[in-house]
Each structure stands twice: as structure tokens, then as C-alpha cells.
Amino acid sequence: MRFCFAHDQGMEARNVLCYRSGGAKRFQWCRRERGPVWRRLGFVDRMAVLTSGGDAPGMNAAIRAVVRVGTALGVEVVGVSMGYAGLLTGQMRVLDARTVGGILQHGGTILGTARSPEFESEEGRRKALENLVTRGVEGLIVIGGDGSLRGAHELHKLGFPVVGVPATIDNDIPGTQIAIGVDTALNTAIEAIDRIKDTASSHHRAFIVEVMGRHCGYLALMAGMAAGAEMVLLPEVETRVEAVVDELTRAYARGKLHFIVIAAEGSALKAHYLRDYLSELEDGAFEARLTVLGHVLRGGSPTAFDRILATRLGAAAVEELRQGNSDRLVTYGGSKSNSVDIMKALGDRCGVDMPLYRLANMLAK
Ligand code: F6P
Numbered sequence: 424m425r426f427c428f429a430h431d432q433g434m435e436a437r438n439v440l441c442y443r444s445g446g447a448k449r450f451q452w453c454r455r456e457r458g459p460v461w462r463r464l465g466f467v468d469r470m471a472v473l474t475s476g477g478d479a480p481g482m483n484a485a486i487r488a489v490v491r492v493g494t495a496l497g498v499e500v501v502g503v504s505m506g507y508a509g510l511l512t513g514q515m516r517v518l519d520a521r522t523v524g525g526i527l528q529h530g531g532t533i534l535g536t537a538r539s540p541e542f543e544s545e546e547g548r549r550k551a552l553e554n555l556v557t558r559g560v561e562g563l564i565v566i567g568g569d570g571s572l573r574g575a576h577e578l579h580k581l582g583f584p585v586v587g588v589p590a591t592i593d594n595d596i597p598g599t600q601i602a603i604g605v606d607t608a609l610n611t612a613i614e615a616i617d618r619i620k621d622t623a624s625s626h627h628r629a630f631i632v633e634v635m636g637r638h639c640g641y642l643a644l645m646a647g648m649a650a651g652a653e654m655v656l657l658p659e660v661e662t663r664v665e666a667v668v669d670e671l672t673r674a675y676a677r678g679k680l681h682f683i684v685i686a687a688e689g690s691a692l693k694a695h696y697l698r699d700y701l702s703e704l705e706d707g708a709f710e711a712r713l714t715v716l717g718h719v720l721r722g723g724s725p726t727a728f729d730r731i732l733a734t735r736l737g738a739a740a741v742e743e744l745r746q747g748n749s750d751r752l753v754t755y756g757g758s759k760s761n762s763v764d765i766m767k768a769l770g771d772r773c774g775v776d777m778p779l780y781r782l783a784n785m786l787a788k
Contacts, residue, residue, distance in 0.1 A: 467498060467561035467584070467747075468497075468498060469499045469501065469560050469561055470489075470561060471501040471502070471555060471558075471563045471564070472500060472501070472518075472534070472564040472566065473502070473506050473566070474532040474534045475506035475536055475537070475574065476506070476538060476568045477568065477591060477592070477593075478531050478536050478604075479568075479604025479605075480530040480531075480724065481603035481725040481732065482532040482590050482603065482733070483725075484526075484730045484733035485590060485734070485736060486502070486523060486526070486532065486533060487523040487526055487734070487737070488734040488735075488741075489564055489566075489740060490502075490518045490519070490520065490522070490523045491520050491523065492742075494519060498741065498745065499517060500518050501518065501560055502515065502517075502518040502533075502534050504534055505536065505537045507574055508537040508539040508542070510542070510555065511542060511554070513558075515554075527730060528724050530607070530721070530722045538570070543574075548574075548578060563575070563578065563583065563585045564744065565586070565587050565588070566587075566588040566603070568595070568596065569591065569595055569596060571587075573765075573769065575750075576750060576765045579749050579750040583749075584748075585750060586740045586743045586748065586751050586752070587765050588736045588737060589752060589768075590603035590733070591603075592607075593605075593635065593636045593637045594639065594641040595637060595641070595770075596769060597768065597770040597774060598754055598763045598767060599755050599756070603736065604725070604729060606725075606728040606729050607724075608635075608721065609642065609645050610726055611720050612642065612646040613646055613649045613650040615719070616632055616652065616683065616685070619683065619714060620683060626710065627681065627710075629681070629683075629710065629712070630681065630682070630711070630712050631714070632646075632652075632683065632686065632694075632713075633694040633714070633716065634646055634686070634716050635721070636688060637689055638689040639658065639659075639689065640660070640687040640690065642687065643685045644685075644687075644775060644779060644780060647685040648779065648782070650683070651786070651787070652684065652685045652787065653674055653679070653682045653683050653684065654667060654670055655684070655685045655686075655783055656686040656687060656694075658689035658690050658773075659772070659773060659775035660775065662692050664696070667684065671709060698711045736755065739753040739761060750764055751764065751765065752764070752765045752768040754768065
């Protein structure tokens with residue numbers, strides 16, 4: 424890789440920043456100061472990887488796969504610290520196979536992660552782009568959720584090659600069947616709910632367990648099914664508080680010793696409101712407690728499924744970039760090629776699996 428100047432391209436030196444690598448199959452990128460135009464002629468020699476948004480268990484496994492597969496294929500991998508915020512401040516370092524040793528089994532992300540309001544502006548994104556280009560980076564892998572992937576798409580629109588890896592416990596990316604971190608979060612949730620059931624049965628109490636998921640009810644529904652909850656509250660399904668009371672009354676009449684409601688944080692009927700409502704009912708029949716699992720679900724050692732998923736997706740992302748593709752999201756299941764356009768993969772709504780929701784209700788009887 425070497426930087427070249429405008430005269431190499433027959434362009435105005437003042438307004439052109441370009442670099443290229445030797446060899447017929449190499450990339451050659453050219454960018455003008457205004458309305459950048461990039462030209463692709465071959466493969467990448469240097470790529471960057473970052474993790475962004477809420478961390479998800481398995482992100483480290485994905486970073487490891489990117490670095491080790493990239494290195495094995497002769498690509499230098501640069502790690503960006505603290506997501507897009509690190510791109511803006513130029514916090515980058517070369518990662519080699521050894522730097523990613525011993526991280527596979529750890530939750531969180533060794534690169535750090537952040538939500539960067541500055542990157543949301545055009546000016547911020549141009550600054551980030553400049554930092555990538557001046558360091559000779561030819562492609563970027565973004566490991567993160569919905570917002571992070573939209574950010575990657577914006578960089579692509581400026582002409583920079585990007586590939587996304589879905590990682591979010593919310594599982595709110597319709598283009599992939601499952602994102603990195605979801606399986607671990609679910610297992611953490613059901614372990615906690617199992618424990619709560621013990622105490623709930625002993626006291627004959629109602630428990631509301633709130634789980635994360637932003638505007639998406641996936642985690643709540645799956646945790647409710649897997650842990651045998653009596654009810655789930657989802658953002659996608661309207662549930663009145665009176666319906667919960669009816670259900671609760673019938674459950675105790677059937678001889679149930681507890682009543683567990685899994686409430687998605689995004690559901691309209693809020694967990695704390697429900698707890699207060701049940702506790703304040705006039706006859707005082709239902710003693711209710713609330714447990715908010717919150718960030719507990721984001722931590723911990725990734726499950727085998729998440730480690731393998733992250734490894735496969737990380738490796739696939741390197742391959743996508745090497746093949747000269749951009750604006751793609753590597754995915755699990757779904758399309759044959761296992762990658763889709765980023766914006767096609769994202770959606771406004773999560774789309775709850777209604778048959779599964781009905782099944783969960785049936786099983787709760
Ligand atoms: O997107 C992941 C997530 O954990 C959501 O489930 C939750 O709503 C949000 O992030 C919490 O964000 P923060 O960690 O910034 O409070």
C-alpha cells in the first residue's frame with residue numbers, strides 16, 4: 424500500500440486524496456474533497472473493525488475471528504476503540520493474532536463500545552472517514568445493532584467500503600434470524616426467572632420480570648416460553664392491565680402457586696405500573712414484586728451458540744470485504760448467500776411471531 428497524489432491520477436492535487444496498492448488485482452480508491460467518489464479496482468490489504476452501541480456477549484469472539492481470519496489471509500486488521508467515537512478521535516491500533524488470544528469466552532468487548540452523537544452528523548462522519556483514509560484503511564467491519572449498522576450504511580454512502588455483523592441482544596434486525604448475544608441473554612434471563620420462580624412459589628406471589636429489548640419483544644417472548652411464564656407483555660401486542668388481573672385470578676383459582684409475568688421494556692403496559700396496580704388492588708389479594716433484569720442480560724460468558732455464530736459471522740465479514748463488497752450485512756439463516764444489503768436487513772418493526780405468542784399463552788395454563 425502506498426499513498427499517491429493527484430498527478431498519479433491526472434487529477435487536481437489540491438482536492439484529491441487517494442491511495443493505491445500495486446498489482447493488477449489491487450484496489451485503487453480515489454476521493455475528491457467535495458462529493459467523494461471512490462473507485463474500486465481490487466482487494467483490501469488493511470481493514471478496521473469496531474464494536475458499537477450496546478455490547479452483546481459474543482462480540483469478542485467476532486473480533487477474534489475477524490483478526491485471525493484477516494491475518495491468515497494476509498490482511499492487516501486495525502482495531503478501533505470505543506466504536507464510532509474512536510473513529511472520530513483516531514483511536515486505532517493494529518491487532519494481531521496474539522492480541523485477541525483468551526478473549527473468546529469473555530462477555531463485553533475488548534475494543535470498548537459507545538453511542539456517538541457526533542457521528543450522526545455529516546461533518547462527524549466525514550471526519551471519521553478522513554481518519555480511516557489517512558491511516559490507509561480500505562474497509563471497515565462494524566459489529567453492532569440497528570443504530571450501528573445505519574451508521575455503517577452512512578459511511579458506505581460516502582464511498583467507504585463497510586460490512587456489518589449483527590450483534591445485539593434485542594434481536595431486532597429482521598434480516599438475520601438471530602444476532603450475536605441473543606442466545607446468551609436468553610439463557611441468562613431464564614436462569615434468573617427459574618430462581619425467581621422458587622421464591623415466587625414459596626410466597627404465592629406474582630412477579631413481574633422486566634427484560635431488555637428496546638422496542639422489540641423477542642427476548643420477552645422467548646424467555647417467557649423457555650421459562651414457563653404465566654404471561655408475557657410485548658411492545659407488539661396491546662395488553663390491558665385488567666386482562667392481567669383476570670389471568671392472575673384464574674391462575675390462582677386453578678391452583679397455581681405463583682404468577683410470573685415477563686414484561687418487555689418496550690411494552691406499553693409498564694412493569695412498574697403493573698406492580699403498583701396489583702399491589703394496590705383493594706382486597707390486597709395479589710402481592711406483587713418487580714425484578715428488572717436490565718444490563719445483567721448484556722453481560723457474562725457467551726454460550727457455545729453465540730461463540731460459534733460470532734466466529735462464523737466475523738469470518739464471513741472479512742470475506743465480504745476482501746471480495747470487494749460493501750454495504751452488506753452478514754447474516755444467519757435466511758438468504759442463501761448469507762449476506763444482505765444493510766438497509767434491507769433493517770426494519771422499522773420487529774414483527775412478533777404471533778403463532779409462538781399464542782402457543783406461549785396456551786402453555787401457560
Ligand atoms: O440495544 C441494546 C440495549 O441493551 C437495549 O435492550 C436497551 O434498551 C438499551 O440497549 C440500553 O442502553 P444503555 O446501555 O445505553 O442504557
